[in-house]
Each structure stands twice: as C-alpha cells, then as structure tokens.
Amino acid sequence: MTTNDSINKVVDILIETKNITALTGAGVSAESGIATFRDPEGLWAKFNPQELASIDGFMSNPEMVWSWYQYRVNIVNNSRPNPGHLALVEFQNLNKVFNLITQNVDGLHQRAGSDNVVELHGSIIRNKCFNCNEIHQETIIIENKLNNCKYCNGLIRPDVVWFGEMLPEKEIELAQELATNTDVFMSIGTSAEVYPAADLPIIAKRNGAVLIEINPYITQLSNYVDIRIDLPSGEALPMIIDEYKKRTLK
Ligand code: OAD
Numbered sequence: 001m002t003t004n005d006s007i008n009k010v011v012d013i014l015i016e017t018k019n020i021t022a023l024t025g026a027g028v029s030a031e032s033g034i035a036t037f038r039d040p041e042g043l044w045a046k047f048n049p050q051e052l053a054s055i056d057g058f059m060s061n062p063e064m065v066w067s068w069y070q071y072r073v074n075i076v077n078n079s080r081p082n083p084g085h086l087a088l089v090e091f092q093n094l095n096k097v098f099n100l101i102t103q104n105v106d107g108l109h110q111r112a113g114s115d116n117v118v119e120l121h122g123s124i125i126r127n128k129c130f131n132c133n134e135i136h137q138e139t140i141i142i143e144n145k146l147n148n149c150k151y152c153n154g155l156i157r158p159d160v161v162w163f164g165e166m167l168p169e170k171e172i173e174l175a176q177e178l179a180t181n182t183d184v185f186m187s188i189g190t191s192a193e194v195y196p197a198a199d200l201p202i203i204a205k206r207n208g209a210v211l212i213e214i215n216p217y218i219t220q221l222s223n224y225v226d227i228r229i230d231l232p233s234g235e236a237l238p239m240i241i242d243e244y245k246k247r248t249l250k
Helices: 003-016 055-060 062-077 083-093 108-112 169-181 199-206 233-248
Strands: 019-024 097-102 122-129 156-160 184-188 210-214 227-229
Touching: 003 210, 003 227, 003 233, 019 083, 019 169, 019 199, 055 062, 062 122, 062 156, 083 097, 083 108, 083 233, 097 169, 169 199, 184 199, 199 210, 210 233
Parallel strands: 019 097, 019 184, 184 210, 210 227
Antiparallel strands: 122 156
16 A cells, blocks of 8 residues: 555545544654654663653752753754644644644644643653642743752652653543544554553554554554554644545535
C-alpha cells in the first residue's frame, strides 16, 4: 500500500466514524525543534534519565536537575507549534468527538489551540513543591537557581512525571476510559515503549477500535496496527485534514 493509499484509507474511516482518540509523543514536537527521547539524537542518548528524571537524581543533585529542566523550558519557550499540532486542532472541528491525550510536557498542543488535552506526564512549564506538592505557577521558571516553596520551604521541581513515579490518577484513568470507548485510535509520534501510556493503543484495539500509527520509523506497535503512515506527523496530519475537507466539502 502506498502512503497515499494509507492516507485515503484513514480518511475513509474518519468520515464514517463518530469518535476519534489520538495519543501523541515526542515525535509530534520534533518538527518544532524539540528533541525526542529514544531516537539516535534523542535526549536519552545524551543524558542519563536516572540522574535527570528520577526522585533519586533530584535528591542527590537538585541544582543539576533544575538547570537541565530550565534548559529544556527555554527551548520550549523559543519553539512554535508545527503543522502537525495545527492539524490536530482541526480535528476538533470535524463534528466528531475528538479526544487528545499526550505524553508531551511542552504545552505545544495547547499553544496551537487544542482544548481539553489530557497530559499524562505533566507539564514542564508548571512547577510544584517536592515536599508538599503545591503547584507553583509563578515566573520562577526563568530564574536559573533553585527555589523554595512559599508554604513549606521545600524545593521547587518541575511538575513532570519522573521514572518510578505514578502518573496523575485522574488523567490516566480518563485516558484509559477514552481508549476503551473510542472507534478510532491514532498513535502519533511515540515509540510506544513507556507504560502505562503504551497500553492505550492496545486497550483501544482490544475494544474494537481501528488502530492507526503515524511515525516515520517502525515501533513495537507497528506490527499490531491496522494502518501505518510512515511520514513525519507534520506532513501526514495536514494531508489527512486536507483530504478529509476535499471529500466532505464536495
Ligand atoms: P520517544 O523518543 O520514545 O519516541 C519518539 C518517536 O517519535 C519515535 O518512535 C520516532 O520514530 C518518532 N518520530 C520522530 N520524528 C517524528 C516526526 N517528525 N513525526 C512523527 N514521529 C516522529 O518519545 P515518546 O514515545 O514520547 O517520559 O516517549 C515517551 C516518554 O518517554 C516521554 O513522555 C518521556 C520519556 O521518558 C517522561 O518524561 C515521563
């Protein structure tokens, strides 16, 4: 099947369906200049996740962890949503139920205009107290030094999920419910290696959804999906939306 055939098949299915759910990963933001994690040039090829993305790492060197996140916040602040993010906003206007779940912490879906994004791994832009968990929205993120909680004096950390931590309960429960009840599930720009997010496409397919993957490279999900589009999401998603509009506006 050619890429165009796959796009056409996806559009056939979308036209007929009432309910679409998308799960995005770091690949969706790659075309905005934000590094992925597991690609050859990804963050985990250069940095040690145990040192930079775990409770033990933060406890043993909070300054280093905080400044690494500030470095990433700066990249995010200087980036812009790409055509993939913008096409996902258009999915909200198809007169269908559209749910967007993301593993990304960069807030680019929301900046593009997506509503009700389910953030499974938190947000790099938001901070919280390491001790009392109070959320801190203030502009402390632009300072490069460690900050203390105004309520309990604990250290401020980014409000992201680190290795070994539980996902926010409300978000993962909602995501599992959406995956269970959707007609179509699109896994976009994720290696589908990190659980429990990686279970969502499986849950959807076991419950009867058509499973679509958009990713220029093969993942461990690729053999299990019904349709694969092997293009960057910033190309594939606008192509899908354009084709959908062309057919439905006739
Ligand atoms: P990964 O880095 O594991 O996977 C990124 C995927 O994006 C790969 O499969 C690439 O092939 C694909 N990709 C690269 N460029 C793309 C493009 N332009 N369009 C579409 N796909 C592209 O990132 P995630 O799957 O998001 O967790 O990783 C999951 C979690 O692991 C992250 O949320 C993070 C990390 O540890 C936390 O921070 C808690």
